[in-house]
Amino acid sequence: MRKTLTGFLSAVLALGLGTLSLTAEPLPYPHKVVTLVTHSSPGGGSDLLLRQLSKYLGKYIGATFVVENVHGGSGAKAMARVAAAPADGSVFYAATPTYIHTSLLSKPSVTYKDLEPLANLFADSEVIYTRADGPLTSLKDVIDRAKKERVRWGASNPTSLESQAAERLKRAAGVDATLVTHEGGGEIMLNVLNGTFDIGIGEIQEIRSQLDAGKIRLLATFNPQRIPEKPDVPTVKESGYDVTVVKFRGLAGPKGLPDNVTKLWDEAIKNVLADPDYKARYTEEVLVPNYIPHAQYQAFITHFADTTEAFLKETGAVK
Template identity: 75%
Template sequence: MHFTVGLTRAAGTALLLAAALTGGRLLTTPASADPAPYPQKVVTLVTHSSPGGGSDVFVRELSKYLGKYINATFVVENVQGGSGAKAVARVAGAPADGSVFYATTPTYVYTSLLSKPPKTYKDLEPLVNIFADSEVVFTRADGPYKTLQDVIDKAKKDRGKWGAANPASLERQAAEQLKRAAGVNAAIVTHEGGGDMMLNVLNGTLDIGVGEFQELRSQIDDGKIRVLATFNPERLPQKPDVPTVKESGFDVQLVKFRGLAGPKGLPDEVTKVWDEAIQKVLQDPEYKKQYTEEVLVAQFIPHKDYPAFVDNFATTTEAFLKETGAIK
C-alpha cells in the first residue's frame, strides 16, 4: 500500500510550475545595497511552535537575514495552543498591512480540517513559500534501536510508543501511515512542540519520534540521537547513510512545505516586496550555507501561485483524511 503526504502530486506540480516561472531555479537577482522600503517598521512573524521547535527555528533563522533586504525590524512571536488554531486566529485578526505573518506548514491545514476551529487556513492569505523540509524518524543514540525495522519488530511484540509534534501535524499523519504500512498498533503520543517530544525520546519514554531534521540538528551533532530513516523520496545528501522509509520496506513518503501567510487582503506593495526579498534571501551566501546544513531545500513559490498550492494541498489532504476515516 502506498501513501504520499506533504508535497502531494498536485502540490508537487505547483512547485514545478513555480520553478518553471524562475527558469527551473531560483532567481539570482543580486542583493541591493540597501533594503527595500517597507510600509511597516516592525514585522511580527507568528509561529504555533514552541521555542526550539521546527517552525520556531525556521522563522528565527529567517528573521536574522530579512532585515538586509526589507527595511523593517523582525520579531518572532510564539502563540501555542490548539495545534496551531490560536496562532492562525491571531494572524487572521491582525490588520492586512504587512505587519503580521504566520509561518505556514501542513499543520495549519490539518488543524483546520480535523478540528474545525473558528479561524482556518481559508482565513489567511498565503504570501510566499520558502522551503521544503525533511522529516525523519529518530531515536536516542544509546537506545536499543539501530534500524527502523528494530522499532517495527518491537511494536509487533508489545506495541511500543512513538512521538509526534501535535495531533494535527504532518508528523502525526506520517506516524499513523507508518503504523498502517507496517501493520503495527504502536501508541502515538502527541506533544504541543518538538522540544517536549525530544525530551521524551531522550529519556526513553518514547521509542522513536517523528520530527524535522533542522530541529534535531544540535542533538545529532552532539551524538545524542540517531536518525533511523527519512520520509523523503530520496536519501538526504547530508546524511547519505540514512535510508529512506521506503527503502526500509514501508512505502510512505512526505516532505513538509514552509512559507508565510498573512491576513486576507494583503496590498500589492507588501506582496511585491516579499516576492523580491525572499528570492534574494535564499541566494544570500551566509544563509544558503546555514539552511543547506539544516537540510532545508529552497522551494520558492511567489505570491500569485502560493494560494493555489495551499488549496491543492488542502484538497488532497481532505480526500486522504476522508479515505482513512479521520473526518467525514
C-alpha cells in the same frame, strides 16, 4: 496522490528559483516592525526557522522582525491571531501543513481559508530518530519491536504532518504503537533521549544539537528521496513501507494583503534564499529552498489541502 503532490511541488520549485538576485540595500517597507507568528513552542521547527530567518531578512527588507509564539489548539489560536490583524504587511504566520490539518480535523472558527498565502520558502525533511545509545538501529527494528510489545512514538501536535506520517506508517506496517504528541519538538526529543519514546518524528533542525553531539541516531526520512546531506539515511519507502510526505514552510497573512507588500516580499524572499551566509545556515539544517511566489502559492496551498482532505476521508479521519 503522493506522486501528484510531489510532482506539483517539483514543478513550482523549478519555477521559483530561476531568477535569484541580490540587492545592495534593504527594500523600503511600510512598517518599522514586522511580527512573525508561529504556533510552535520555543525550540520547535517553525520557531527555529523564523528566528534564524529574522537574522537575515533585515538585509533585504527595511524593518525589524520579531517572533511571537502563540500556543494552543494545534495552531488554531495562532491562525486566529493573524486573521484578526490588519492586512497591511505588519503580521505574518509561519505556514506549514499543520495549519491545513488543524483546519480539516479540528474545524476551528478560523481556518487556513481565512488567511492569504504570501510565499513559500522551503521544503523540509521529516525524519524518524531514536537515541544513539538505544537498541534500535533501523526502522525494521522499530517495527519489529512494535509488533512484539506496546511502544510509544513521539510526534508534534495531533493535527501535524508528523502525526499524520506516523499514523500512515503504523497503517503501512500493521502495528499499533501509541502516538504521544506535544506542541514542540523539544519535548519529543527529551522523551526520546530518556527512553520514554522509542522514536520521535520531526525535523532535523529540532534535534540538531543532540544529533551533532552524537546522542541522536537518524533511522529514516519520509522524503521521496534520500537527503543529500545525509546519504546514509534510507527513506521510509526504501525500508519497505510505502509512505512519503513533503513538508512546506512558508508565510501567510491576513486576507487582503496589498500588492506593494506581496511584490516586495516576492523579491526579498528570492534574495534572502540566495544570500550566501543564510544559504550555508539553512543547508546545515537540511532545508531545501522551494520558493513559490505569491501568484502561485494560493494554488499550491489549495492543492495540498485538497490532497490532504482526500487522504483523511479515505482513512475515515474526516467525513
